[in-house]
Amino acid sequence: MNILVINCGSSSLKYQLIDSDSEAVLAKGLCERIGIEGSVLTHTAAGKDKVVIETPMPTHTTAVKLVIDALTDANHGVINSVDEIAAVGHRIVHGGEKFTSSAIITDEVIKNIEECSDLAPLHNPAHLIGINSCRELMPNVPMVAVFDTAFHQTMPEKAYLYGLPYEYYEKYKVRRYGFHGTSHDYVSARAAEILGKKREDMKIIVCHLGNGGSVSAVDHGKCVDTSMGLTPLQGIIMGTRSGDIDPAICDFICQKEGLTSQEMNNVLNKKSGVLGMSGVSSDFRDVEAAAKEGNKRAANALDAYYYSVAKYIGAYVAAMNGVDAIAFTAGVGENNISGRVEIAKYLGYLGTEIDTEKNNVRGVDAVISKDGSKVALLCVPTNEELAIARQTLALIK
Numbered sequence: 001m002n003i004l005v006i007n008c009g010s011s012s013l014k015y016q017l018i019d020s021d022s023e024a025v026l027a028k029g030l031c032e033r034i035g036i037e038g039s040v041l042t043h044t045a046a047g048k049d050k051v052v053i054e055t056p057m058p059t060h061t062t063a064v065k066l067v068i069d070a071l072t073d074a075n076h077g078v079i080n081s082v083d084e085i086a087a088v089g090h091r092i093v094h095g096g097e098k099f100t101s102s103a104i105i106t107d108e109v110i111k112n113i114e115e116c117s118d119l120a121p122l123h124n125p126a127h128l129i130g131i132n133s134c135r136e137l138m139p140n141v142p143m144v145a146v147f148d149t150a151f152h153q154t155m156p157e158k159a160y161l162y163g164l165p166y167e168y169y170e171k172y173k174v175r176r177y178g179f180h181g182t183s184h185d186y187v188s189a190r191a192a193e194i195l196g197k198k199r200e201d202m203k204i205i206v207c208h209l210g211n212g213g214s215v216s217a218v219d220h221g222k223c224v225d226t227s228m229g230l231t232p233l234q235g236i237i238m239g240t241r242s243g244d245i246d247p248a249i250c251d252f253i254c255q256k257e258g259l260t261s262q263e264m265n266n267v268l269n270k271k272s273g274v275l276g277m278s279g280v281s282s283d284f285r286d287v288e289a290a291a292k293e294g295n296k297r298a299a300n301a302l303d304a305y306y307y308s309v310a311k312y313i314g315a316y317v318a319a320m321n322g323v324d325a326i327a328f329t330a331g332v333g334e335n336n337i338s339g340r341v342e343i344a345k346y347l348g349y350l351g352t353e354i355d356t357e358k359n360n361v362r363g364v365d366a367v368i369s370k371d372g373s374k375v376a377l378l379c380v381p382t383n384e385e386l387a388i389a390r391q392t393l394a395l396i397k
């Protein structure tokens, strides 16, 4: 069966067509600049050259239509018609407290996703546009919503309640939700599999370190804590996001610089993190290169970044009263060999040591700790699209 996975943003749409039997990616692509001049679709079918189609995409419906055309095209297509798409899986950033797992999309589910838009105003409305466009063009194809927040819904109250007046939770649902849930779920399951164990018997910490990053504690298969919060701004230092700061800094800087709260929010989301600290880039490769050339601010930014990850690992060892495996994933986690070494330097107290030879890998499944380590360290490439396809299939079966 073929599952189409859609990740729809306000002006972009990423897709993958996955064969659920072999789990192979048949085709994937990206529509950019939807609703803006200069729209472009980049489509790659497995084993074929990349095709770049520059054509106006005034709406998301036009974009989805172009994706269907590309998938069914005589030259660069991989299926004959829409009938060969068994289901569509939509990535949805925020499911609030309403969604503890994926859901078949119905009018009721759409209404509930709409109600969570307050919590993710940049993402959920865009996802809904994508869902509606797909429903319009593929009215008979079942669709599933897969939420970034769902895996974290097992957190206990002590982990998700903030030290704030309770009425904010009651009135506005202000609490920790956590994000990258699909990845934390997939990677923790995969880490257990690689170690030949059951996730239900293990305590696992997942470090999803990309441009955005989060750490989670997965205790016997259930998430018990995660570093992101109400929004993806909380937690470790990130590419452009501050992560944890003293909340009083916001008012202090607003007063000093004459910023509005929205402008301050923008600084925290887009101008902070290793970008703001180093003044070099949000891309960890650039920051690393600058640090190697002697840029002190870049070196400090990386040090602070690794330290922030190590502190969360320590916190989650405490949360679970132990840990069996720590898995690194996403752009930095999978590829930054020296970064994993730097983080592992903080973990000796756990009775684990990184194996420099085994750690010399990028983007592959690998145990990277020395034999005999009490806690296994792993590199586990995440695959959110595959996880979405699997969950979609499970629901439509």
Ligand code: ADP
Residues within 6 Å of the ligand: 209, 210, 211, 212, 213, 239, 282, 283, 284, 285, 286, 330, 331, 332, 335, 336, 337
């Ligand atoms: P997101 O999905 O949050 O945009 P990714 O998971 O794609 O992020 O990760 C992007 C980050 O991964 C970039 O900052 C990039 O610098 C980093 N990255 C990719 N490859 C490497 C590498 N070889 N060494 C260090 N960092 C890398």
